[in-house]
Amino acid sequence: AGNYLPNNRNITEKEFSAQWQVLNLNRNYSQVMVDFNTSNIKDIESSSFGVNFKIPVEQYQQSMRSAKYAILIILLTFGVIFFTEIMNKTRIHALQYLLVGLALCLFYSLLLSFSEHVGFNPAYLLSSALTIILVGGYMFGITKKKKPSLIMSGLLTILYIYIFVLIQLETFALLAGSLGLFIILAIVMHFSKKIDWFNE
Known part of the structure; x- marks a missing residue:
C-alpha cells in the first residue's frame, strides 16, 4: 500500500517479506526541513508506504452476516407452513406460527453461544441441526403427518x-x-399456482 512498491518481495503460505528502498530524490520533500508547515505534512503523508493486512471474516462477523438472512428464513418457513395449512386442510394457530418463529430466532442465539467455544463452522452445524429437529418435530406434532x-x-x-x-x-x-432468491421466488410462485385461492 502507499506510494512505493517494494524492490524485493517474497510470499509463501506461512509468511511474507518485503524490502523498500526510498531515496530522498523520490520524495516531494527534502531530507532536512527548516520551515515545517502544513504542506510538509501532506507531502510526508502522500509518500507513505507499507502493507495492509486482509483480516479474514471472524466468528462474530459471520454470525452477524447470517443474522441478516433471518427475515428471509422466517418468511419462507412461514410460507411453507401456510401452504401446508391450505393443501392439507390443517388448521394451524397463530401461536404455533409464533413458536416456530421463536425457534428460528433462537438459532442465532445458539450460533453465537456455540461459536465462542467451538468455532463458527461446528457451531453453525450444531445450531442448524438443533433448529431443524425442533421445527420438524413440532410440525409433525401439529399435523400428525410425516410428509409436512x-x-x-x-x-x-x-x-x-x-x-x-x-x-x-x-x-x-x-x-x-440474487440467483438464490430468484429460484426461491420461482418455486413459491409455482406452488401458489396450484392453490384455488377463492374456494379455500
Whole structure:
C-alpha cells in the first residue's frame, strides 16, 4: 500500500517479506526541513508506504452476516407452513406460527453461544441441526403427518446450507444471493399456482 512498491518481495503460505528502498530524490520533500508547515505534512503523508493486512471474516462477523438472512428464513418457513395449512386442510394457530418463529430466532442465539467455544463452522452445524429437529418435530406434532414435517425439515436444511455458502463467499456473494432468491421466488410462485385461492 502507499506510494512505493517494494524492490524485493517474497510470499509463501506461512509468511511474507518485503524490502523498500526510498531515496530522498523520490520524495516531494527534502531530507532536512527548516520551515515545517502544513504542506510538509501532506507531502510526508502522500509518500507513505507499507502493507495492509486482509483480516479474514471472524466468528462474530459471520454470525452477524447470517443474522441478516433471518427475515428471509422466517418468511419462507412461514410460507411453507401456510401452504401446508391450505393443501392439507390443517388448521394451524397463530401461536404455533409464533413458536416456530421463536425457534428460528433462537438459532442465532445458539450460533453465537456455540461459536465462542467451538468455532463458527461446528457451531453453525450444531445450531442448524438443533433448529431443524425442533421445527420438524413440532410440525409433525401439529399435523400428525410425516410428509409436512419432512418437507419443513428439508426446506430448512436447504436454506441453512444456502446461507452457510453465502457467508463463506466473498466475491460472488451478491450474485449467488440474487440467483438464490430468484429460484426461491420461482418455486413459491409455482406452488401458489396450484392453490384455488377463492374456494379455500
